[in-house]
Amino acid sequence: DIQMTQSPSPLSASVRDRVTISCRASQNIDNRLSWFQHKPGRAPRLLIFAASTLQSGVPSRFSGSGSGTDFTLTISSLQPEDFATYYCQQTYIVPYTFGQGTMVDTK
Amino acid sequence: EVQLVESGGGLVQPGGSLRLSCVASGFSFRSYWMSWVRQAPGKGLEWVANIKENGNEMNYVESVQGRFTVSRDNTKKYLYLQMNSLRVEDTAVYYCGRGMWAGAVWGQGTTVTVSS
Numbered sequence: 001d002i003q004m005t006q007s008p009s010p011l012s013a014s015v016r017d018r019v020t021i022s023c024r025a026s027q028n029i030d031n032r033l034s035w036f037q038h039k040p041g042r043a044p045r046l047l048i049f050a051a052s053t054l055q056s057g058v059p060s061r062f063s064g065s066g067s068g069t070d071f072t073l074t075i076s077s078l079q080p081e082d083f084a085t086y087y088c089q090q091t092y093i094v095p096y097t098f099g100q101g102t103m104v105d106t107k
Numbered sequence: 108e109v110q111l112v113e114s115g116g117g118l119v120q121p122g123g124s125l126r127l128s129c130v131a132s133g134f135s136f137r138s139y140w141m142s143w144v145r146q147a148p149g150k151g152l153e154w155v156a157n158i159k160e161n162g163n164e165m166n167y168v169e170s171v172q173g174r175f176t177v178s179r180d181n182t183k184k185y186l187y188l189q190m191n192s193l194r195v196e197d198t199a200v201y202y203c204g205r206g207m208w209a210g211a212v213w214g215q216g217t218t219v220t221v222s223s
Contacts, residue, residue: 001169034208034210036152038152042215043202043213043214043215043216044144044152044202044209044213046210046211049210049211055211056211085151087151087152089152089154089208089209091207091208094154094157094166095154095166095167095168095169096142096154096157096207096208096209097154098151098152098153098154099151100151101151101152
């Protein structure tokens with residue numbers, strides 16, 4: 001199985017901070033990488049797919065980059081509603097493994 | 108409105124069985140792969156299984172292979188997860204998702220607790 005490793009974990013930040021979360025795959029996955037936001041008691045929310053394509057309705061402060069094995073999710077200016085846990089998921093081959101998650105909490 | 112609603116969770120003893128259901132509305136259910144994803148207490152997300160549009164292909168994570176079976180009824184717009192030989196470590200919130208890897212549409216989840 002492909003292992004997905006996220007860093008940092010956790011991440012402490014303040015409103016209006018620029019936040020960067022990294023995700024590394026244990027083998028090449030081309031651009032087959034999605035990012036999700038998850039809050040307690042709610043369904044996960046797709047933010048980015050195909051490494052850099054913004055899902056419809058997601059604010060433009062979210063962006064994704066990378067290919068191969070190294071990927072990044074960036075929040076350009078953290079908003080109060082962005083405090084949550086973020087997961088990367090490889091969509092290259094089954095099983096479609098997730099990273100361990102990065103909790104973004106208040107500094 | 109595009110929607111997925113899970114049901115069927117509950118408390119079951121180790122070794123027992125449970126069938127989860129997920130009903131779809133607001134989209135052409137028969138046109139999509141469907142997936143199950145779970146989250147154990149205090150843990151991250153784990154993709155569990157998926158099933159092709161016509162039900163002729165299924166994939167599973169190794170930890171549930173041989174114990175769980177995913178199926179679907181395209182006429183009724185239902186997705187199912189039959190869980191047998193349940194273990195304590197199967198305790199989790201189970202989500203259904205639209206797509207091979209879950210994707211953009213998820214249900215709110217149903218809780219499965221395996222405990223004696």
